[in-house]
Amino acid sequence: MASHLGGLSGAPVVRVESLVRRFGPRTVLDGLSLDIEKGEFVALLGRSGSGKSTLLRALADLDDKVSGSGRLETPDKKSVVFQDARLLPWKRVLENVVLGLDLPDAAERGRVALEEVGLSGRETAWPVELSGGEQQRVALARSLVRDPDLLLADEPFGALDALTRLRMHDLLRQLCARHQPAVLLVTHDVDEAVTLADRVLVLDNGAIAADIVIDVPRPRDHGDRRFGEIRSELLRHLGLDTKPLLPI
Numbered sequence: 001m002a003s004h005l006g007g008l009s010g011a012p013v014v015r016v017e018s019l020v021r022r023f024g025p026r027t028v029l030d031g032l033s034l035d036i037e038k039g040e041f042v043a044l045l046g047r048s049g050s051g052k053s054t055l056l057r058a059l060a061d062l063d064d065k066v067s068g069s070g071r072l073e074t075p076d077k078k079s080v081v082f083q084d085a086r087l088l089p090w091k092r093v094l095e096n097v098v099l100g101l102d103l104p105d106a107a108e109r110g111r112v113a114l115e116e117v118g119l120s121g122r123e124t125a126w127p128v129e130l131s132g133g134e135q136q137r138v139a140l141a142r143s144l145v146r147d148p149d150l151l152l153a154d155e156p157f158g159a160l161d162a163l164t165r166l167r168m169h170d171l172l173r174q175l176c177a178r179h180q181p182a183v184l185l186v187t188h189d190v191d192e193a194v195t196l197a198d199r200v201l202v203l204d205n206g207a208i209a210a211d212i213v214i215d216v217p218r219p220r221d222h223g224d225r226r227f228g229e230i231r232s233e234l235l236r237h238l239g240l241d242t243k244p245l246l247p248i
């Protein structure tokens, strides 16, 4: 698989070939292959337990037990955003953003990143003083201040209310357009995937079962005919056909 080039050029930023991850007798990733191009926004869907977070952890270098006959190549500069912001409660917002950033202009960069996510003026606040959406924006600022070549996001909006989620979609698109990292976004939300991504993958049986280029012009309208076709195709791949659950 992974034959897609998506109209983008250059060597892939992420190259995965024949990746295997077993937990005891259970094979969760079974020879998975995948490429992500520079600046490409890829969303990853899959049923619960299909191995999405397992793959993301492998790409984030958080798992040293992956194996396989192929290769796992990722850039050195990568950032991860999780469902919960994971801010240190005893550090102020700006300190959280620049934590571990060993650069003379770290504070200035942190301020710029906070401005980009709309949190200017909150530099000295404590995380507990921020809403869930604001905390997640701090987490985004913390990721982007490192200017990553790869942004890995594991259901980053899963804990947010619907309106905040939509606002975060816009923000993430803007930030990605500006910073141009390659992105792998794990999500359960088919519409989120089709709204944001250049390409959507479906993980099933330990491998990429579908690889669909989203050829819908931006800004994307959920009511667009092509949007609906792609949504239906993805739901089919997820085993969630649009058949009614109850007899009508």
Ligand SMILES: Nc1ncnc2c1ncn2[C@@H]1O[C@H](COP(=O)(O)OP(=O)(O)OP(=O)(O)O)[C@@H](O)[C@H]1O
Pocket (backbone or CB within 6 Å): 023, 028, 046, 047, 048, 049, 050, 051, 052, 053, 054, 055
């Ligand atoms: N540390 C672990 N030890 C044992 N099994 C694990 C471990 N981590 C993950 N698994 C198993 O691997 C499978 C895939 O888990 P993973 O969290 O990657 O799925 P997922 O697709 O992200 O699921 P969800 O959508 O529910 O978050 C699951 O069956 C899970 O029980």
